[in-house]
Amino acid sequence: MATVIIPTPLRKFTNNTAKLNIEAGNVEEVLLDLSTNFPDLKKHLVDEKGEIRSFLNIFVGDDDIRDLALGKTPLSQETVVSIVPAIAGGLA
């Protein structure tokens, strides 16, 4: 079980839920679970090839999964997984 934090722009796909508890052993399983339960969210998480979108960062604890083991990064009971998309606002 890991706690997954959904960013504001993607909450409309998770019935406005900000935090989800997901039974998953690694990051890939989290994405699979999210894609299954929230089909509209899938295209925002992975591309056609199933690769994690490059404008999306996933952090396990404080660290980027690109510095860990990407999708295979293992999760434990207390792990917090944060999905952080690029946002560009500021001026408008």
Added chain:
Amino acid sequence: MASYQDITFSKAELARYDRHIIIPDFGLAAQQKLKAAKVLVIGSGGLGSPLLLYLAAAGVGTIGIVEFDVVDDSNLQRQVLFGKNDVGRAKARAAKSRLQALNPHIKIQLHNTRLTSENALQIVKKYDVVADGTDNFPTRYLVNDACVLLGKTNVYASIFQFDGQVSVFNYRDADGVLGPNYRDLYPTPPPPGLVPSCAEGGVLGVLPGIVGSMQANEVIKVITGVGTPLSGRLFLFDALNFETRTFNIKRRADNPLNGDNPSITQLIDYEFFCGLKNPDEKPIKEITVETFLKWQALGEPYQLIDVREPNEYETANIGGLLLPLGTVTEHADQLRRDVKVVVHCRSGVRSAKAIRALEAQYGLDNLYNLKGGILAYQEQAQEV
């Protein structure tokens, strides 16, 4: 900022900055560094408002503002730099009046223009530190790339609805170690339409106030060397749930700007990079000033068209036929079909638009955009 030790203050300035100077870890030296510093703020909107107010109040000696927009009623919900009387005024000018009223001891330099691949390096190179408060992905990547190419620190902040992000990019620490930049964090932007802008998605008015103030704090730390800047870390603020998180970010070997095999050595077309131009749209033909001068020297036949406005033409021209962009397609009959036609404007943006319109409407294929426009021409002509 090398000679900050030589910076002196008037009595009035010393009184104004007293609460800085008496902080033990700050002192007169940090205040001198602030006065010696040149900071470029890109965008004077939601983030730019608190950023500019605090940087001006703090005594940053030279503040540049890049802003082309006009104050609108819908700005006032969060852009606290402006008041009701400013509506309809150019933001850059309104910002300058407000900031000079706040602190007459500093210099404000206005760049009343949109930041583009053509002008970014020229503008950014005059400053020590850049603070990016823009609202779109093409400009985010443009600012980042310009900063990396010129070796400037980019203090970054971004907001959306209730979320804020802050980081310090391309920062070289005291040991000479360079931190990550925006492309290390986000290699490519989201495709258009997938992530809405603030104009579509909205933003809580106070959020840019909070996040822009944090950005100002980082600018001041980078300049003064006080504290530890937010380099190599990404700060996230969720105003809705009042949660903050700070993540570690690193440089990446595949960064196209400064990774192991850099492939980007100059500014690119960021609208195209961000998918805002039709990928099927074929690029327009360009001609450099150098080649153009060669054509002239060799007596190569060509026709030169100037798509700027009559007042610009009057100030300076290079002998082109004046057909302003707004009406150029109506005068297409004046374009020769039998020779190459070189189209120019001030910097190359309007002439590119003119060429696209002419190609689309008349199927012309003999049009060449003068790269860098009359500015590049004059620069080159001076060198020759």
